[in-house]
Amino acid sequence: MNTETVNRWMRACAASIAEQRDYLTQLDAAIGDADHGANMTRGFNAVEAKLDGLDSDTPPGRALMQAGSTLVSTVGGASGPLWGSGLRRAGKALGDGDTFDGAGLVAALDAALSGIVELGAAEPGDKTIVDALGPAVAALRAGVEAGKPLAEAVTDARVAAEEGMRATIPLQARKGRASYLGERSVGHQDPGATSTALIMAALERTVAEES
């Protein structure tokens, strides 16, 4: 995988988030403030524009860092700094190499998770991004370490993200706006976990196309 992979992944994220914009907003309306769809769309549109302007010889790690910085600089809201720092950390983990392999991808996503947890201090079960990203990273690592083909391991990660996303429904939120609702947050799917599952699905498609 290389800069083109990062490029296609980010564009796939932009497309699918824009498509699901209203759905994400509806989820956020139920337990938040109805802006998650707009926030993520604005951010990933800006990421696309940023990548358009990038030198073709930018290493993939740098490209990912730029994507992260762009999210930080354009999203606002909770999801901006969280996913922004996450992608920045992921890019940093990839270092300056021109390519990366499955293990590199695991390290990158693991770094993203750590960055998000470090900044947001969410624990598993708090009904956040972490509840989709955590299981996804674990599944990806397990698949890669077990020697599965990368496309399969990434599919496992996407499935785990979606399961994690659905598993947020019965949870009572303990982080973010939804936590203000107390018990009334129960019964609703977390918007951030949902966009996270979209990001993993975009990765799955990207990797599948390359295999």
Place this chain on the structure above:
Amino acid sequence: MNTETVNRWMRACAASIAEQRDYLTQLDAAIGDADHGANMTRGFNAVEAKLDGLDSDTPPGRALMQAGSTLVSTVGGASGPLWGSGLRRAGKALGDGDTFDGAGLVAALDAALSGIVELGAAEPGDKTIVDALGPAVAALRAGVEAGKPLAEAVTDARVAAEEGMRATIPLQARKGRASYLGERSVGHQDPGATSTALIMAALERTVAEES
């Protein structure tokens, strides 16, 4: 007829206007500002209270003047000064006598009409109080001058008031708030003409009980 007649007429007005309060408000909501029911109810309730406190030997003309002053002092809105000055003029027309007859009633209501026209400058067909009160006074005068029993003449007056009231429906308002609507005031019955018809119906009941 005497002070007791005035007393019972005013109380009959208070009762029927309170009963029709919501209806009057609805009419005013359509072409005005939805307060005519509240205005007239507040005013006639105050008139009742005023009459409660009146010396038993107050002459009927004085009682009617007090009723008028009370409307002026409690209603606000267009209808307050108009009907208030109207009743004051009516009372003045009755003079200081202890009783009055049919001709006296004609003179009183005619004076009320003049007072209302003088203050409000409405012409027939402007979609106002005048469109109910004008025909009522004319019918009353015709009946009394033709020597009809008073109860019958007053019934004629009530019928004329109601006809005048209904005849306001197709009119375009040229006075009061409803005039701001221009053509959109057409098709609605005037609230002030409607309460005027109630005032005439109260008079009809009062006179009928005495005959």
Place this chain on the structure above:
Amino acid sequence: MSTQAAVVKKFMNDPETMVPDALAGIATAHAGLVRVDMANQLVIRADAPVSGKVGLVSGGGSGHEPLHGGFVGAGMLDAACAGAVFTSPVPDQMAEATKAVNGGAGVLHIVKNYTGDVLNFKLAAELAEDDGIEVQSVVLDDDVAVQDSLYTAGRRGTGATVLAEKIAGAKAEAGGSLADVAGICRKVNEHGRSFGVALTSCATPSSGTPIFDLPADEIEVGVGIHGEPGRRREKMKPASDLVEEMLEPIVSDLKLAKGDSVLAFVNGLGGTPLLELYLLFNEVTKNLGAQGISVDRSLVGNYITSLEMAGCSITLLRLDDELTGLWDAPVKTAALRW
């Protein structure tokens, strides 16, 4: 789909006591600035009567707050009479207010042109004159949505009332005679024109339901400040188009032309967020700028409202040095101060 609420909830104890309950709140909140005569529902400047100064009295139905009570204080009104919601106060209140602010130089009644207000103030002026107080009245009728013709009660008094109270108040504070103060008030009325639109209706506390019903994509154009329907119903449109439509009759009635200077007042009708009012104001300056008309003074906010109605009015006042100077003069009221 209708955008109208079936029931409008209100913070109150009882519709009948809503106005006095709120007046009691004003009395405490602005104790240093005003005193409140609860019996007559009057908000009176704390130091009234100001000896030798022309007194300014206004008033009208409640539901337009901060108008008029919020404009009582140095440099603006001396007293405001509060009626029931959307109902003119009665002559007795107005006469009491006139007495309370009479500093010996006469009293100006500033009256919005509605039949109820005009008639009640007329009777009040007679009462005050019986008491030996010299009274002049100026009736504001700035709303170009209503044609001033034989076929209506005349144009309504709307946004220019706020400007007239400020400017006449400054003139009185500066020692103007009753004739001067009435004169400048009339000048504001001649040079000020307004136009309003509503996105929703509003409900009086006693009725509880909206005065009219409006489909989700329609607006009432040419409304006043009493929740009444407007002159016509139109489709909702972008702010720039709407502002153009609102400005056109104002600019043409005032015969404004390239090089003229105006005060632009973008007023919220109660339920419209400030964010939208500033956005509208931006459209106003852009539109007038393109015509070469310069917006030299401005006022943006909820100043003359129609309960919780979502909507706005735009008022333009043609400025000259005299009006500009009086506008800039200090004012210290609950709702307007500089």
Place this chain on the structure above:
Amino acid sequence: MSTQAAVVKKFMNDPETMVPDALAGIATAHAGLVRVDMANQLVIRADAPVSGKVGLVSGGGSGHEPLHGGFVGAGMLDAACAGAVFTSPVPDQMAEATKAVNGGAGVLHIVKNYTGDVLNFKLAAELAEDDGIEVQSVVLDDDVAVQDSLYTAGRRGTGATVLAEKIAGAKAEAGGSLADVAGICRKVNEHGRSFGVALTSCATPSSGTPIFDLPADEIEVGVGIHGEPGRRREKMKPASDLVEEMLEPIVSDLKLAKGDSVLAFVNGLGGTPLLELYLLFNEVTKNLGAQGISVDRSLVGNYITSLEMAGCSITLLRLDDELTGLWDAPVKTAALRW
């Protein structure tokens, strides 16, 4: 029957340009008071940076106007960063604001406690410190409707933010050091508590439909300022009962007792008429008076709003001489001045 509108009409051209369009209006309307950096969506005090004075920066999502841009000026904020509606601004904006107001004495960030605001301001402070500017941050979390526990993101920042901006602004204007200004800001946060209720929802410009739906006779109790549902839903009740219910957790959290003195701030959430806010304020003074708590300062109006939401919040600030003196100090901003 539902009281919610199916579609909320807004004066705008395009949801995407709503905030910059409104900022352009603010720039013109308050040209003498502030300048607007359109690229970074900042409202900046006209004479910033004030040399030797601690700079005060706040900001947050738009839709709460006049907060924060309306509070920029002498004696209050030096800059306000505007995000999209209900969305925190980004660190870049905040860092630019910090630079623009740095007069050499350091800059205070006043942050409302929402995850987005806290995280973005955190990254901004890092950027500013990279630029060599000393930054302190105070996070406001005054909303007693949310328990401050391990199980939430902590109490929300609501009404006390307005009071903190005023009082910290006065301290900075008086020459306080960064530590002093941050200290007094923290003191306001410790001594101020709020509680909000909503009668209707509100709609963000991009979604256009209300965030929640509320039956005609129900209210959301314990709401914040982002149109979010509250802690619970209850039947509508008389104002006196509602005020009692709202004051109880505030009074008990602040441990207010007979003889204590407070500032009472009755705030409208955007769609509630001033008439109702004064009525609520009257209930507040009556209720506290009966407990022997004295309302010595007050603020009544729409100051920290949630778009067009009908509703209110009540904030009490326990007063001492220091806070009272700083509250009384002169302030000159678009929305607050004395």
